[in-house]
Amino acid sequence: MRNRMLAACLSLTLSACGTEPSESSTRPERxxxxxxxxxxxxxxxxxxxxxxxxxxxxxxxxxxxxxxxxxxxxxxxxxxxxxxxxxxxxxxxxxxxxxxxxxxxxxxxxxxxxxxxxxxxxxxxxxxxxxxxxxxxxxxxxSARDGERAPSMPLIASDAARLAALNTTPGHHLETEGEPRLVYVRSSQDDKLKLAYEVVVTGEGATQPIRDHVFVNAVSGVVEQRDSDIHTALNRLVSSSKTNNPGVRAEGAPPTGDAVLDTTYDNLGETYNCYKTLFNRDSYNNAGAQIKALVHYGTNYVNASWNGTQMMFGDGDGVRSLPLGLDKDMTTHEFTHAVTQYESNLVYSRETGGLNESLSDIFASVCESWASGTWSMAADIYKIGEDVWTPGTEGDAVRYMDDPAKDGASADYWASGVGIIDVHYSSGIGNLAYALLSKGGTHPRGKSTKVVTGIGVEKAGRIFYKANTDYFTTYTLYAQAKTYTEQAARALGYTSAEVASVSTAWQAVGVGVSAAR
Ligand SMILES: [Ca+2]
Ligand SMILES: [Ca+2]
Ligand SMILES: [Ca+2]
Ligand SMILES: [Zn+2]
Incomplete structure (x- = not known):
């Protein structure tokens, strides 16, 4: 193994390869x-x-x-x-x-x-x-902190890192994008800073497109971490075949006659208006970016996604779901991934990924309530995707923000290992905190005795928006999200009772409480 890497070093980028373990060449800075x-x-x-x-x-x-x-x-x-x-x-x-x-x-x-x-x-x-x-x-x-020692010189060449990234990515048509970039990354394994190459790998996975940032340890050559840029709405995927049919309807153009395209267009318009009206935000980058969406994505694709530059909505399979873009929950969910990318840029993996997912559901809920004109807190406000999910079954949904475990998989009480589960399930913690904060009440399954006084959807939404724009960072965890949403509520001038509701809502889902309860 070592020989192979050394060979890669010599033949490719000699200057980038250290000859000594770089720990010994890194002097403490203080x-x-x-x-x-x-x-x-x-x-x-x-x-x-x-x-x-x-x-x-x-x-x-x-x-x-x-x-x-x-x-x-x-x-x-x-x-x-x-x-x-x-x-x-x-x-x-x-x-x-x-x-x-x-x-x-x-x-x-x-x-x-x-x-x-x-x-x-x-x-x-x-x-x-x-x-x-x-x-x-x-x-x-x-999330910035230092005071620790880490190698300053790579021992493997960037091309070896590129190969390691490609070889550990399952999929087809795999390519790397741009040059591997030397960075430090805080390992999710041991929480220490590691010198690594960041390699962007693109391609086609079994069920959806791939765009991964793969962090290859620049000393050992092992893959430290992998973060995906593909932000999906669902994780129940059914199809890998893909026949794109990109529809075209530019801003202000008349309906095309393609009902799915036209309704998705209208729904994205409502999502835009929700953010513009509530938060004076001009598109996802707050600078008027064109909102690009591809409809009829894939074949029977039961999902929607944001890949960093555009949204993709599948047509569903007619049984598990109708075309995803027909539900405003989905357009707002994906649009919010784009907003988050331009603001806190929460990493879409592990616990931070759960918080990222939760924000997308929270604003789907906030915008649906806003669109009601009465700040409704009806059942659908706390369901995600109910308008397209299982057309043959009434009343169900992809996720239930006020009772996350109802989907059979989502977490509804924080535990230290919650980052291991899929981001669409660890989102349940943030979703339930938001649901309790907005409409009040207690944990739906009695996992805590906290009683939350609701502050309504509008204030809850403004708190999460402010936290996402001004306090959250790429590595914000739930414990920090509690602190930052409390700060956001204070910054918005909300009463101490309302700030206390923020604290209690998080405590009700196990965030900011001691292990014993
Ligand atoms: Ca809904
Ligand atoms: Ca709805
Ligand atoms: Ca249904
Ligand atoms: Zn999502």
Whole structure:
């Protein structure tokens, strides 16, 4: 194995190959760079920010959110505040690259920074600083953190990584897209930063298209992690054959006479209007992007998906489902995947993938309730896909947000292993928290005794929207989602009773409670 990789190194990119294990060539950048088993450095950094309060921490004691009078805008420009704040997360200001900022309706600015290490991007490492209208930085949160040692030089060549990525991807017509990119990725196995090649693999899988980001360890050559760009609505897939029939109806053009195409077009229009009216959001990128959708996708394809640039709606098989685009739940669900990609960009795998899926269901529910004109909380508002699912059976749905386990597979109470299950099932935790927050009540299967006072669909929707745009990052987990939705409710000026409902809704589904209940 080692010989084969070495050969690949020599023949392809000699300069990229180290000859020594790079651990030994990586000098600690500072004293506390290695073997941190106490959080003394974090406490010291916090002491330098006298009014800072820790809102939430990772299991290892490093905060994921702090608030207080953390600094002023002019200080931030000079870099002073940024390095003081960064130190709390074991980061250095010089490793943070400003990526984008968002000024919200309250006049607050949320500035996002991407993390780098040894000059390479850290996938999912993001720090957000929150600044009020006067320039005061009042909070900081994110998934960026460092203080650990990791190799700085690859031992395998990028072409070896490309081969490893291709060889471990089941499918046909597999290709890599672009050049493998050297990055750091936080392994979902041991939660440590790994030097890896990010290889994008595209092709056709057994049931749906493939577009995977495969992270190949640049020292060992093993695949550390795989994240898919194909965001689906369902996971019950029936067909692999594919005969595309791309319909064409541009904005404002008259109906084509293809009923599926025309109704999907109308439904996407309602989805757009929902986001525009409620959140003043202009398309999924908030910059008027054209919404591209392909209908009649595949053959008897019982699913819909977003692949990073367009939506695809299958026609269903007439038994399990009608054409998916006929249900506004589906158009809003897929559109929301696109919104999430442009905002928090939650990774579509593991627990973060469950939260990503849940957001797509939540806004399907919010927009259906909005479209009722009365902020309805009727049964269909909490069902997903009921308008197209099993045309021969009345009253059922793909998913049940207010009783997720009713589908026979979805989780409805958080446990540490929930990230292992399919994202369409781990979404049940977020879905139930939203359902309880909006209409109130208790856990449908008595898994907790919490009683939630409902705050209505509109406020629940605004809280999740604000959290997704200004607080969530690519690696936000449910525990952090609880903290961030609480913060979002406060930022929206909601009452302390309403903020308490957010907390209770999450506790009712096992998030933010101790193991014993
Ligand atoms: Ca529905
Ligand atoms: Ca409906
Ligand atoms: Ca049905
Ligand atoms: Zn989805």
């Amino acid at each position: 004293d506390q760079d290695v073997g941190l088993d106490s959080t003394g450095d974090v406490q010291t950094a916090l002491a330098a920010l006298p009014s800072a309060e820790v809102v939430g921490s990772h299991d290892d004691g490093v905060p994921f959110m702090i608030k207080g009078r953390l600094g002023a805008a002019q200080g931030l420009t000079a870099g002073a505040s940024l390095s003081d704040i960064a130190a709390v997360f074991r980061l250095r200001a010089s490793d943070l690259v400003r990526t984008r900022s968002h000024r919200d309706e309250q006049g607050h600015t949320h500035v996002r920074y991407g993390q780098t290490k040894n000059g390479l991007p850290v996938v999912g490492g993001e720090l957000i600083l929150h600044q009020d209208a006067s320039g005061l930085i009042y909070a900081a949160n994110g």
